[in-house]
Amino acid sequence: MRILLIHQYFLEKDDPGGSRFNEMTKVWIKEGHEVTVLCGMLNYVTGKIPDKYQGLKFHKSNYEENLEVLRCFVSANYNVSFLGRLWAYFSFVFSSIWAGLFKIKGKHDVILVTSPPLFVGITGYCLSLFKRIPFIFEIRDLWPESAIDTGVITNKWIIKFAFWFEKFVYRKAAMINVLTPAFREKLLTEKSVPKEKVFFIPNAADFSLSDALLNSFDVDQFRKDHDLEGKFVITYVGAHGVANHLEQLLDAAEKIEDPEILFLLVGDGMEKKRLQKAASDRQLQNVRFIKSVPKNDVFKYILASDVGASVLKKVDTFKTIYSNKTFDYMACKKPVLLLIDGVSRELVNSAQCGVYAEPENIAQITSAIEEMKLHAEKYKLLGVNGYNYAKEKFDREVLAKNYIDYISKCS
Numbered sequence: 001m002r003i004l005l006i007h008q009y010f011l012e013k014d015d016p017g018g019s020r021f022n023e024m025t026k027v028w029i030k031e032g033h034e035v036t037v038l039c040g041m042l043n044y045v046t047g048k049i050p051d052k053y054q055g056l057k058f059h060k061s062n063y064e065e066n067l068e069v070l071r072c073f074v075s076a077n078y079n080v081s082f083l084g085r086l087w088a089y090f091s092f093v094f095s096s097i098w099a100g101l102f103k104i105k106g107k108h109d110v111i112l113v114t115s116p117p118l119f120v121g122i123t124g125y126c127l128s129l130f131k132r133i134p135f136i137f138e139i140r141d142l143w144p145e146s147a148i149d150t151g152v153i154t155n156k157w158i159i160k161f162a163f164w165f166e167k168f169v170y171r172k173a174a175m176i177n178v179l180t181p182a183f184r185e186k187l188l189t190e191k192s193v194p195k196e197k198v199f200f201i202p203n204a205a206d207f208s209l210s211d212a213l214l215n216s217f218d219v220d221q222f223r224k225d226h227d228l229e230g231k232f233v234i235t236y237v238g239a240h241g242v243a244n245h246l247e248q249l250l251d252a253a254e255k256i257e258d259p260e261i262l263f264l265l266v267g268d269g270m271e272k273k274r275l276q277k278a279a280s281d282r283q284l285q286n287v288r289f290i291k292s293v294p295k296n297d298v299f300k301y302i303l304a305s306d307v308g309a310s311v312l313k314k315v316d317t318f319k320t321i322y323s324n325k326t327f328d329y330m331a332c333k334k335p336v337l338l339l340i341d342g343v344s345r346e347l348v349n350s351a352q353c354g355v356y357a358e359p360e361n362i363a364q365i366t367s368a369i370e371e372m373k374l375h376a377e378k379y380k381l382l383g384v385n386g387y388n389y390a391k392e393k394f395d396r397e398v399l400a401k402n403y404i405d406y407i408s409k410c411s
Contacts, residue, residue, distance in 0.1 A: 001408065002034045004100070004108040004133075006123050008092050010039035010069065012050075019295055020140075020324070021114065023206055025067055027400035034066045036104055038096045038123070040074040042088065046268055046292070049076050057095065058103055070103055072096045085152065089119045096120070100127040110410050111135035113173075118143040118162060121169035134174035134410045139183050142317055149315035150243045167191070174410045177201050177403070182320035182343045201403045203322050204396035209299050210331035222304045231262040232373045234337060235305035237298050238325045240269035245313035245360070248339065250279055252365045253287045261373060263309075266290040266301050302332040307354075307372055307379070309337045310344065314359035322347060327394060329354075330386035335379040337368060353386025355379075 011022050025035045041053040053059055053071065063069040072095035077084030100123065113124030113135055121137060128135040144162035147153040153162065170176060170193050178184045179202050187193040223229050240246055246265060253263050263286060265275070272289065279287045290301065302308055308329030312318045319342025326344060329336050336354030338344060348354045355372060357364040372379050 001110070001404075002106065002108045003028065003036070003407065004104070004111045004127070005035055005037045006039075006096060006100075006111065006113045006120050006127075007037060008040045008074070008089075008096075008117060008120055009044050010037050012043075013063070015043070015292075015294070019206070020203060023204075023208070023396050024400045024403065026064065027397050028404060029064060029066045031401065031404060033404065035068070036108065037063070037067070037069045038099055038104075039069060039071055040092050041071045042074040042076065042078055044078070047076075047078055047270060049074075058099055060103070068104075070099050072099050086158070089117045093119050093122045096123045097126050101130060107131075108133060110174075110407055112138065112407065114138040114140055116141050116143045116147070118166060118169070121165065121173075125169060125172050128172075135172075136175045136177060136407065136410055137169055137173035138177040138179075139187075140179055142183060142186065142320055145317045146243070146315075149317045150313060152242070170197075173197070175199060175406065177406070179203055180320055180322050180343045186320065199406050201399050201406070202394065203324055203327055204394045204399045205327040205331040205390040206295075206396050207331055207391065208397075209296055210303075210328075210333075213296075213299050213303055214333070217300060217303055219304050222300055226304070228262070228304060230260060232258075232260050232307075232376070233262050233264055233305040234307045234309055234369060235264040235266060235301055236309040236311060236325070237266045237302065237328065240265065240267055240272040240275060242271060243313055243318075244269070244271070244311055246271065246275055246311060247278070248360050248362065248365065249309065249311060250275065250282065250284060250287060251362045252369065253279075253284050254282055255362060255366045256286065256369065258370070258373065259286070261286060261369060263287045264290055264301060264305065266293065266298060268292040299328070299332060302328060302334055305334060306376060307337050307369075308332070308334045309339065311339045312359065314341075319343065327390060329383075330390040330394075333380075333383040333387040335372065335382040336386065337365075337372065339365065348386075351386050351389035353382050353389060 007021050041049050057073045059071045061069050075088040075091040078088035111124050111128050113120055124135040176198050184198050276289055310323040310326045323344055338348050338356045339359045345356050355368045357368040
């Protein structure tokens with residue numbers, strides 16, 4: 001089968017960030033399928049266009065055997081302002097439609113579009129129309145609700161258009177994949193999407209990296225090299241953006257008096273400089289910021305930690321999502337400090353793999369952290385629970401094969 005994947009945020013090799021489709025496509029290729037990816041040039045962690053793409057409108061590369069990646073122009077104003085971000089979304093729509101029509105060769109069997117941003121659905125629909133092949137729409141996050149709740153979109157006309165287009169793309173898609181049960185429930189009960197159109201392939205744990213490191217990685221040496229000896233390390237890995245609201249970790253760090261407790265914030269994003277300044281202004285000695293690192297190194301930081309933190313802003317929309325990083329912590333046998341309510345809380349409770357504290361409730365957060373340190377051996381066992389639960393229900397290789405079974409029904 002030949003699949004055309006439209007994914008604005010598809011990672012470069014060894015880029016940090018959510019690697020769902022970087023890993024999925026590896027499994028598909030191994031199974032004998034061919035994949036072409038239309039994606040953006042902009043690095044969404046740094047907000048910059050890499051030097052190798054400067055001045056280019058398109059760049060084609062053979063990412064792996066039978067995996068061709070065509071990067072398309074995206075405005076570098078993504079993190080500058082609301083209008084800059086909006087133009088970044090639509091500049092990709094225009095460039096990816098052009099690339100899909102004139103820059104890729106051969107016939108594909110199906111188009112797979114993954115959102116957010118919602119507007120990539122325009123590319124999917126247009127190419128589906130011109131190429132006369134079906135498209136599948138995947139919802140990684142409820143848009144436009146999450147963009148409205150976090151203040152990314154405030155213009156009433158843009159909001160009105162987004163809700164109209166959301167209904168349009170759901171109607172035109174041959175099938176819709178949702179990443180959480182809450183998404184499915186919302187589509188069926190509030191969006192009037194037919195039940196037979198919706199399927200469920202969630203985020204997953206990447207055991208290919210964690211299992212290799214669990215058998216070979218020298219945790220003690222890594223902790224010594226990074227001045228982590230004698231510390232109870234709480235690590236957050238991922239984007240430092242408005243939605244993540246990492247300020248609440250700084251607030252907790254300020255309240256905690258135990259000098260052995262250390263927060264590691266690994267990653268980048270539009271809020272990072274402000275957070276670094278806030279930590280400096282507050283003279284927080286128990287918070288360290290680590291620059292974005294390749295996925296393999298991300299797992300090393302997790303393995304060298306005592307707890308993994310999953311953090312989001314306290315808004316109702318985020319009650320419907322699974323956090324990518326939670327699966328990374330589970331794959332590394334680390335207990336989860338969860339500051340996200342809803343289905344993520346249900347997941348951690350079902351797996352018995354961590355502790356929930358109400359987002360932005362600093363008293364609860366600090367109490368949970370102190371409890372996890374006081375009973376560290378008990379919580380190590382919860383980390384093992386998470387690993388076993390993820391192995392059974394969220395193995396990425398198994399889910400990738402299930403995904404192909406659904407895709408095959410559309411081709």
